[in-house]
Amino acid sequence: xxxxxxxxxxxxxxxxxxxxxxxxxxxxxxxxxxxxxxxxxxxxxxxxxxxxxxxxxxxxxxxxxxxxxxxxxxxxxxxxxxxxxxxxxxxxxxxxxxxxxxxxxxxxxxxxxxxxxxxxxxxxxxxxxxxxxxxxxxxxxxxxxxxxxxxxxxxxxxxxxxxxxxxxxxxxxxxxxxxxxxxxxxxxxxxxxxxxxxxxxxxxxxxxxxxxxxxxxxxxxxxxxxxxxxxxxxxxxxxxxxxxxxxxxxxxxxxxxxxxxxxxxxxxxxxxxxxxxxxxxxxxxxxxxxxxxxxxxxxxxxxxxxxxxxxxxxxxxxxxxxxxxxxxxxxxxxxxxxxxxxxxxxx
Amino acid sequence: xxxxxxxxxxxxxxxxxxxxxxxxxxxxxxxxxxxxxxxxxxxxxxxxxxxxxxxxxxxxxxxxxxxxxxxxxxxxxxxxxxxxxxxxxxxxxxxxxxxxxxxxxxxxxxxxxxxxxxxxxxxxxxxxxxxxxxxxxxxxxxxxxxxxxxxxxxxxxxxxxxxxxxxxxxxxxxxxxxxxxxxxxxxxxxxxxxxxxxxxxxxxxxxxxxxxxxxxxxxxxxxxxxxxxxxxxxxxxxxxxxxxxxxxxxxxxxxxxxxxxxxxxxxxxxxxxxxxxxxxxxxxxxxxxxxxxxxxxxxxxxxxxxxxxxxxxxxxxxxxxxxxxxxxxxxxxxxxxxxxxxxxxxx
DNA sequence: ATGAAAGCGCTAACAC
DNA sequence: GTGTTAGCGCTTTCAT
Numbered sequence: 001x002x003x004x005x006x007x008x009x010x011x012x013x014x015x016x017x018x019x020x021x022x023x024x025x026x027x028x029x030x031x032x033x034x035x036x037x038x039x040x041x042x043x044x045x046x047x048x049x050x051x052x053x054x055x056x057x058x059x060x061x062x063x064x065x066x067x068x069x070x071x072x073x074x075x076x077x078x079x080x081x082x083x084x085x086x087x088x089x090x091x092x093x094x095x096x097x098x099x100x101x102x103x104x105x106x107x108x109x110x111x112x113x114x115x116x117x118x119x120x121x122x123x124x125x126x127x128x129x130x131x132x133x134x135x136x137x138x139x140x141x142x143x144x145x146x147x148x149x150x151x152x153x154x155x156x157x158x159x160x161x162x163x164x165x166x167x168x169x170x171x172x173x174x175x176x177x178x179x180x181x182x183x184x185x186x187x188x189x190x191x192x193x194x195x196x197x198x199x200x201x202x203x204x205x206x207x208x209x210x211x212x213x214x215x216x217x218x219x220x221x222x223x224x225x226x227x228x229x230x231x232x233x234x235x236x237x238x239x240x241x242x243x244x245x246x247x248x249x250x251x252x253x254x255x256x257x258x259x260x261x262x263x264x265x266x267x268x269x270x271x272x273x274x275x276x277x278x279x280x281x282x283x284x285x286x287x288x289x290x291x292x293x294x295x296x297x298x299x300x301x302x303x304x305x306x307x308x309x310x311x312x313x314x315x316x317x318x319x320x321x322x323x324x325x326x327x328x329x330x331x332x333x334x335x336x337x338x339x340x341x342x343x344x345x346x347x
Numbered sequence: 348x349x350x351x352x353x354x355x356x357x358x359x360x361x362x363x364x365x366x367x368x369x370x371x372x373x374x375x376x377x378x379x380x381x382x383x384x385x386x387x388x389x390x391x392x393x394x395x396x397x398x399x400x401x402x403x404x405x406x407x408x409x410x411x412x413x414x415x416x417x418x419x420x421x422x423x424x425x426x427x428x429x430x431x432x433x434x435x436x437x438x439x440x441x442x443x444x445x446x447x448x449x450x451x452x453x454x455x456x457x458x459x460x461x462x463x464x465x466x467x468x469x470x471x472x473x474x475x476x477x478x479x480x481x482x483x484x485x486x487x488x489x490x491x492x493x494x495x496x497x498x499x500x501x502x503x504x505x506x507x508x509x510x511x512x513x514x515x516x517x518x519x520x521x522x523x524x525x526x527x528x529x530x531x532x533x534x535x536x537x538x539x540x541x542x543x544x545x546x547x548x549x550x551x552x553x554x555x556x557x558x559x560x561x562x563x564x565x566x567x568x569x570x571x572x573x574x575x576x577x578x579x580x581x582x583x584x585x586x587x588x589x590x591x592x593x594x595x596x597x598x599x600x601x602x603x604x605x606x607x608x609x610x611x612x613x614x615x616x617x618x619x620x621x622x623x624x625x626x627x628x629x630x631x632x633x634x635x636x637x638x639x640x641x642x643x644x645x646x647x648x649x650x651x652x653x654x655x656x657x658x659x660x661x662x663x664x665x666x667x668x669x670x671x672x673x674x675x676x677x678x679x680x681x682x683x684x685x686x687x688x689x690x691x692x693x694x
Numbered sequence: 695a696t697g698a699a700a701g702c703g704c705t706a707a708c709a710c
Numbered sequence: 711g712t713g714t715t716a717g718c719g720c721t722t723t724c725a726t
Contacts, residue, residue, distance in 0.1 A: 008473070010719060021697045026721055036695055051496060053471035057408050058719035062702050066404070071455075073443070086634065089436040092455075096420070100457045105474070108418075108439075108455045110447045124400035126355070126703095127452070149398060261638040287433065291608040293640025357703060368713045373705060383711060405703035408718050473719095698725080709714075 009052045018043050029054060068105040069314060070128035071095055074113035074137055076231070085230055087256065087284045087301070088134055091156060094307030095132060102311060116142040123151045130154070130314050136167070136200045152317040154310050158200040159325040166317060167325040168310045172201050175299040175330045176208025179253045179281040182297065182332055184216045186341060188251030188279055192224040192242060194235075194263060195255030202255050205283070209253055223247040232258055239266040250278055251338070257282040257289045260296055264337065279338035295335035302328050356399045365390050376401060415452040416661060417475035418442055421460035421484055423578075432577055434603065434631045434648070435481055438503060441654030442479060449658060463489040470498045477501070477661050483514075483547045499664040501657050505547040506672040513664060514672040515657045519548050522646040522677040523555025526600045526628040529644065529679055531563045533688060535598030535626055539571040539589060541582075541610060542602030549602050552630070556600055570594040579605055586613040597625055598685070604629040604636045607643055611684065626685035642682035649675050 011029075015022045020039060027035045028043035035043075046052070060066050073088060092108065099106045107128055111119045116139045122128045130152030136143060140160060147153050147165035155167045176193075183191050193209050195202040210220050226242050228235035239259075242249075243266040254260035260282030264274050274280050274294060282289055282298035289296040309326055316323040334340050358376075362369045367386060374382045375390035382390075393399070407413050420435060439455065446453045454475055458466045463486045469475045477499030483490060487507060494500050494512035502514045530538050540556050542549040557567050573589050575582035586606075589596075590613040601607035607629030611621050621627050621641060629636055629645035636643040656673055663670040681687050 012719080022720080023698080023722080024696060027696085030721080034695060039695080051467070051471050053468055053473075055719055056472045056474050057404055057413070058473075058702090059721080060702090061404050061408055061704090061718090062720045062722090064702065068454075086433055086436070089433070089440055092439075093436055096455050096457055106455045107415075108443050108453045110443055120398070121400055124398050125403045126400075126405075127403050258634065258638075264638075287605065288635040288638055291605075291611075291635055291639040293638070293642075295640075359703080369703090370705080370714080371712060374712085377705085381711060386711080402703055405718090406705075408702090408720090409704045409706090411718065696726085698723105700721100700723085702720085704718085705716100707714105707716090710712085 008055075009050055010055065014043060014046055014050070014052055018046050066126060066129050067103065068107050068128045069099055069130050069132060069311075070107040070109055070119070070122040071132045071134065072109050072111055072116075072119045072122075073134045074116060074139075075110050077112045077114050085256065085258070086286045086288065087303075090286070090303050091134060091306055094303050095310055096307070098307035098311035102315065104311075113137050113139065117146065120146055120149065120151050129318055132156070132310055132314060136160075138198055140200060152314065154313045154317065154323075156306065156310060158204045159327055160200055163325065166313050166323045168306065168313055169201065169325075169327060170299075170301045170306075170330045171327045172204035173208040173211070175283065175301075176205035176253065177212050178208075178330070178332045179205075179283070179299055180209045180212025181215070182334070183251035183253070183279055183281060183338060184212060184218075186251075186279055186338065189216075189218065190221075190224065190249040191251035191253060192226060192249045193253050194226045194228050194239065194242075194259055196227050196229050197225070198227070205253075205255055221247070224249055228255075228259055228262075230256055230259070232262060235259055236262050236266065239263050240269070243267050243270045243272065252278055252280045253283075254280065255283050257284050257286050257292075257296055257298055259283075260298065260337070261288070261292055264292075264294070275336065275338050281332075281338050285333050289333070289335065292337075294337045297335045297338035298333055299330050300333045301330055355402075356397055357402065358399075361390060361393055361397070361399055365393050413473060413476050414450065415454050415475045416446055416477055416479060416658075417454040417456055417466070417469040418479045418481065419456050419458055419463075419466045419469075420481045421463060421486075422457050424459045424461050432603065432605070433633045433635065434650075437633070437650050438481060438653055441650050442657055443654070445654035445658040449662065451658075460484050460486065464493060467493055467496065467498050476665055479503070479657055479661060483507075485545055487547065499661065501660045501664065501670075503653065503657060505551045506674055507547055510672065513660050513670045515653065515660055516548065516672075516674060517646075517648045517653075517677045518674045519551035520555040520558070522630065522648075523552035523600065524559050525555070525677070525679045526552075526630070526646055527556045527559025528562070529681070530598035530600070530626055530628060530685060531559060531565075533598075533626055533685065536563075536565065537568075537571065537596040538598035538600060539573060539596045540600050541573045541575050541586065541589075541606055543574050543576050544572070545574070552600075552602055568594070571596055575602075575606055575609075577603055577606070579609060582606055583609050583613065586610050587616070590614050590617045590619065599625055599627045600630075601627065602630050604631050604633050604639075604643055604645055606630075607645065607684065608635070608639055611639075611641070622683065622685050628679075628685050632680055636680070636682065639684075641684045644682045644685035645680055646677050647680045648677055 015025045028040040136157035144164045228238045282296040285298045285300035375387040483504035491511045575585045629643040632645045632647035
């Protein structure tokens, strides 16, 4: 009908031109040993010169197979915002690489975060063999329901109690802990925590933060916990309030690099210096962290590894294995926003 | 065979349970008017409660349709590097959004840049209706061949002479020109250009750069043109050579924000200040440009718009229209790496 | 070594 | 309104 699909070539055409049956063409093109070498050669030449390729839709139907994995990046239905956080974008890139390596196709979908179950459609309709969902957001229960329905599901996010699905994620508790310990080691005692603890990953990081405080004999102060969303413009307001507020602090742990940098700007707008007055630690270690002013001390997430782990977990599920959630190691990268102990001058 | 696909539900199952024929189920689920309201209701209920969804592979085969567009991000076969440039990643995000809005699926593929024609497989095999390729790289001819073969093709990149395919891209000449003019207006006269002119987009930007120089009565100086690739670690070396070299310069136009920031670092390593000694302009206006040290004056590319334009161009092609290449407007965002004329103190 | 025929899960005439 | 039937483009017995 469309100009471009007027008359797609099919096996029957090749068969006719080669003077053989479709079965033979099929066998030739699929490397069966049951074809005469010359016949195969003729068929292959023909196919190549005409740019014929086996119709994978038909092949998959007949073989009842499929090599497609859906990667779902939920969006906030109110904001309908563009995928913007660099971390999510790069993890998608990493998954794309891992899937390509293993010979799978990647379907990239965006779905309303409030209707995560609609992602299951991708599976039910046979479009994809399994689902990778980027982030748990506030939908742990919906994810559990999907898993209960036996939808092959791997979620990038934190490992929670009562979790039926397979998650792969960074060590959030460890990350929060390392960030906090580092600040404490530099002598900071009033440490703020920035991130929306409604999200499991953030909650775990806060748990690490609490643990760090505890180790140092400090009590958490709720006034220093800022529920800033990952969405930057909305976060800024909360950070301005924190910076301008009466509650004093000399350290800050943020749940993304962009959040950390917004905090830096908010602090500067009220004439507080980083790190002199407030030392700041970010999260993710995206490229921005090395170029920013100041360069960020931040918790490095192993993005490259993440894609491979996610895909391996998915392939395990597809093989029918029980795949345990995985937690990937993170480590602190120290830069100038929260430098290591000031070089003790002399001894 | 796999645990998870033991016995996928199909229309026949629903039909049996509902006590009707498959045709009726098909009609009911597809909203045909030729079904009794009650029958439809019963069928729909059943399907919903069993999480049955029409098998799209079979449906597509039967209907000879397909709603999938492949987005191809070429990779360098030598480096086999991860998609890392934030600009490419965000344009992929933008396309994903635009496709979702219009009801299309997006297949994200990576292919060896040296074998771009292999991307055509995605089309020939019917996996995708059309191809979006991110970047022309050095493969203008391969792209032309694909277009000559009537593969529906939209390329993010520059508009070139002798171009058979549809391209969508930022106004590269304009971008290069604006960047250069801005530096000239600040009184800079020795302006370096950083980017691999083997790539069409870069070549066009350099053309704008030359034009800017020409307007000011200046001659290009080949020693100030640095063929730095987008890949950062490789670029750094070239930038260090430039910074340490004997050829003096007081302004610099880079072809990405990351390149600009690497240039800043290279300059600092030889004790040259930005912008005091050298004013630097970046390209793309990624988030990093606002947070970096110094914040970058940079050419803003309309990423959000780009996705929509690319997809609209593709849909035009699929409708059989001739779609002309499109050039999207860019504009300079002035920040501190190349500030506007120093506030003339008094008059 | 090759061809004929059945069927993957679905839709759309065509009957009734 | 609903069922029957013939494919969509392919693979694979089963013959020969």
